[in-house]
Amino acid sequence: MPDLADDLFGPFVGIHALNLPETRLTPPFEGVLGAFYTKLVTQAQDDSAWFAEHTGTGPADTLELCCGGGRSVLELARRGHRVTGVDLSLTQLTAARTMTAAADEETAGRITWLHADVTGLDLGRSYDNIVIGGLSLTLFDGPAREALLQVVRGHLRPGGRLLFDHTPALDQERATERVLSCPVRLRERSGFVLVGSRRDAAARTQYTNMYAELVAPDGHTRRFLTGFRFRLDGPAELAAELAEYGFVLKETERITTGHDDGTDTPFMARDFVVAERVR
Structure with a gap:
């Protein structure tokens, strides 16, 4: 599997560097983040x-x-x-x-x-x-x-x-970077997903990153992080x-x-x- 960390940018690089407990770097289209991306x-x-x-x-x-x-x-x-x-x-x-x-x-x-x-x-x-x-x-x-x-x-x-x-x-499109926050609930856990995109039309590339925190009623937190790129x-x-x-x-x-x-x-x-x- 390619090194997914190579496709991280901005705040997602920082999150990865923190090495927080129970942070999993996951394949883009599998598991929690895969289901979220499909939606x-x-x-x-x-x-x-x-x-x-x-x-x-x-x-x-x-x-x-x-x-x-x-x-x-x-x-x-x-x-x-x-x-x-x-x-x-x-x-x-x-x-x-x-x-x-x-x-x-x-x-x-x-x-x-x-x-x-x-x-x-x-x-x-x-x-x-x-x-x-x-x-x-x-x-x-x-x-x-x-x-x-x-x-x-x-x-x-x-x-x-x-x-x-x-x-x-798009014609005359400038390079952009943005991050969105989306609340999520998965069975008894609730939390959020950060979705970031870095578009560079001149390089014909968009990077998409996702990071999720899911918190159980007792406070136990699971974290998921992924990144990938696609062609424009x-x-x-x-x-x-x-x-x-x-x-x-x-x-x-x-x-x-x-x-x-x-x-x-x-x-x-x-x-x-x-x-x-x-x-």
């Missing part, structure tokens, strides 16, 4: 519905890569799609299977879950649609991103649709990259993010994208 990137809008509405007409064979807790997989299955969800996180897949168990039998019967590394996936078949939600594409760069896009091309039929979201590099793309460079793999952009919808109560989020904007495989 954070999906609560501003119903991304699952957006993907389902843009997969074309009629039920189809659909593959979701980096499916996480499976919300989009379930929404697609409810609309008649035969869906395969793939993720490397057993924590996320466990949550996905739990959610599927609460669905009706017909919907659940259209879903297949796979535990696998998406950069080396070879299912030996093609699909009508491929979905990469939850800003997951932005987490890949360099050889890993090249491998992922090769997997997408190899599993999508000609004329099929690739649907994904990303946080774009401008529209023109994203279109050029996709063209190298045989895709053409068909539609982009930009949504300025924010919570229903007007509070801020670490993500300035999200682009939802439909691309088509043309060769």
Whole structure:
């Protein structure tokens, strides 16, 4: 596992240096902070519905890569799609299977879950649609991103649709750094999560850090800390990259993010994208 401390910045570096009791440096998408991040990137809008509405007409064979807790997989299955969800996180897949168990039998019967590394996936078949939600594409760069896009091309039929979201590099965007505080409750424990973002559009990078303190009724405190980075793309460079793999952009919808109560989020904007495989 990469050294997560390399992606910490500002106050999160200081928290890590304090070496407080029961502070765990955790993988970004596992455990308490993984669940919190998943909620954070999906609560501003119903991304699952957006993907389902843009997969074309009629039920189809659909593959979701980096499916996480499976919300989009379930929404697609409810609309008649035969869906395969793939993720490397057993924590996320466990949550996905739990959610599927609460669905009706017909919907659940259209879903297949796979535990696998998406950069080396070879299912030996093609699909009508491929979905990469939850800003997951932005987490890949360099050889890993090249491998992922090769997997997408190899599993999508000609004329099929690739649907994904990303946080774009905005025109004339200045470097920013901010930290938000969010109250949380987990069973008998309550506390807070600090979420920080450092965006550098010129370097095409955003760092995201999270730190949680969860306090039991007797005062016992558990602490969790993580950090990761993701890639920012401008529209023109994203279109050029996709063209190298045989895709053409068909539609982009930009949504300025924010919570229903007007509070801020670490993500300035999200682009939802439909691309088509043309060769």
